[in-house]
Amino acid sequence: MNPVQATSNASRLRPAAVLRYASLDPLRQDAYLAVGLAAPASAIAVTVGSGRHPDALGWALLLGLHVPLAWRRRAPLPTLAIMIPLIAVYHQQDYNHSAPTAASMVVLYTVAVRNGPLRTAAVGCAVIALMMVLKIDHGMAGLAVSFQITGWIVSMLVLGGYIRVHRENAAAAVGRAERAERTREEEARRRVAEERLRIARDLHDLLAHSITLIGVQTSVAAHVLAADPGRLDRAAVAGALDDIAETCRTARGELRTTLEVLRDPGTPDARGPLPGLHGLADLARTAVGAQVRLTVTADEAPPAVGAAAYRIVQEALTNAVRHGGRDDLTVRVRVSEDDGALHVHVTDDGAGAGTATPGYGLVGMRERARSVGGTVTAGPREEGQGFEVTAVLPLGGTR
Template sequence: MSTLTRARCRARAHPAAVDTVLAVGVLLCMVAGSFVEPHDPEGVSWGLRTPDPLSLVLMALGAAALVFRRRAPRTVLGVAGGLSVVESVTGDPRAPVAMCAVIALYTVAASTDRATTWRLGLLTMTVLTGAAMAAGPLPWYAQENLAILAWTGIGATAGDAVRSRRAFVQAIRERAERAERTREEEARRRVAEERLRIARDLHDVVAHHIALVNVQAGVAAHVMDKRPDQAKEALAHVREASRHALGELRATVGLLRQSGDPEAPTEPAPGLDRLDELAATFRNAGLQVEVARADQDTELPAAVDLAAYRIIQEALTNVQKHAGTDARAEVSVVRVGPHIEVTVLDDGNDDGHDPTSGGGHGLLGMRERVTALRGTLTTGPRYGGGFRVHAILPVEPRTSAASGGRP
């Protein structure tokens, strides 16, 4: 910290001491000026003279009033202006008592608005200059009278300039602080959204593959002794499901790496092009899955494609966990106008099939994905048994769709 900065900090911490030092300095300047004779009668440019006792008293009172200029600026201006009028009318008009009024006017201008500065500045200038010209012993056109006019104008202008600069600096500081808060809030929001997205992906990957691993492991344990060939096939499916789970987990966790970490996997996110592969994994686990597509090979945005895949994956995982081993599931993907509709139905052979009662986050994750894309999701039991998941997703972003019809 520089010496000037330290001095400013100390001055802000002790304003009364600063005003006292200023008052003493102004008093010394006024007293020194009262002994100077600017026009010596003998032809010398400068000389000495004996000040008027009344002027010395007025100087002391004016300097004492400046000590309180921050606490009561308008009162101090009134006192200093009155003392200057008295000095101009009854005392020695060459004594610079008006210096106190100039400093008081500067303080008022620096601490109030511009309209008030104009009113008080013009009033002070008119009263002091008019009193000196009309009632003073010197001619109205004397330079001492014109000096009062000039110095009061300078005091008001300087104070208004300081106030404007302070307001400008304060506005810049507040704008910078507001921008910093906005950046921090935006960063926190983005982090929260990214954390939520990663949590959804991890849930979908783990829930799907671990459910398959659990089913196939149970099959292998059941037929290990009697049908070892079928047990080997089930274990092969366990290995395949775990391999896929590790691959997707590696791709998801790779997003969390820093710039200096090894390069993250570049495998694209899964989409509807892998729907048949997804259905095959469930068929291998014993779930009967039928897939019907009428989307005319629509090119979907990456976010919509991934969301549709994850919704089907989670819905089939819920069927596997809740509907029983003899359940049947139907998956349909249909293009309807500017939307694509994804439907997963099951017949729910087991009693009490209700994915919403498991306490998991599958349906919540589906709804968050659909809401993020400005789509709609409907879930609920079917009449006669079973469960239905129906999602409507926009094929194109809303901005693109809105602008496509313009000429």
């Protein structure tokens, strides 16, 4: 194998080795670290530095002080507490003083990384004080060495504190990013739910109203056909069928604009202009099966409020026609503005509206009113016969 191939193979093996090491649990990583530090410390003990070569006791102390490093991340302070007496005895026996330096610095760094600034400062002061006591008998030379070692101790503690703050800031940034992502996801889900609810209300209002009108118009045509077959009123039948066709065309157009939102979710305003107070007159004219008396004294309302009022009146008319239970049904619709709010009042003199089982219609009316900050009350009239719907829709803040 030539040198170029050997270098290439080594460059491929190093990342793999790093990945394998990173995949180990912390205890095993620290155990390998202890062995890795003990090997050069043993070489230093017999080659360079001040002090005598270790004997049996020296080797036991030097190798023994590296063993607790395997638990440095799980229990940094106990690890330091075990290592300090071993290091102190090692130095007191005047063995090679450079050999345990790396292990000492690693455990001090770990203490700073794993503990707050106050505890780290207290540990640093204690270690420096102990080192001063050990060096006090060495005179000026010992004092100079003490300042040098103090610099290393402070440097390791500062480095560990910096890494701890950096990791905390990184973790906080990740936490903020995750919270922001969750907030965006929740907002997206909320918007989807609101849009689905809006589409459901629109479809209910549209289909319920249109189907009710078609049902009434079909009943009219059937009645004309069955009343006197010998004298068929072709004009009345044609008028009823034309009304049915017109209702179908109107429903189809409104259904198309509603479904555009589903086809193109990127354009929330694709549904076109919202119905408003200007559409109440046409709504009253198309209410087949009831005589509608409409009174509108309010000025033009904001689009959202006008649409809510329109849909509430539409649902109230649909319910009145569906559950009124009489041919000469009269529905009174009054829309007025008072005290900064739009007041919608719909009453009928039907016989069955008050006993109808509540369904999606009343729920939809309340949801529409709530969407603009308003309220809806619905129930049998106090006078006795008929049903009454009252809505209060604030105008302030929605213009």
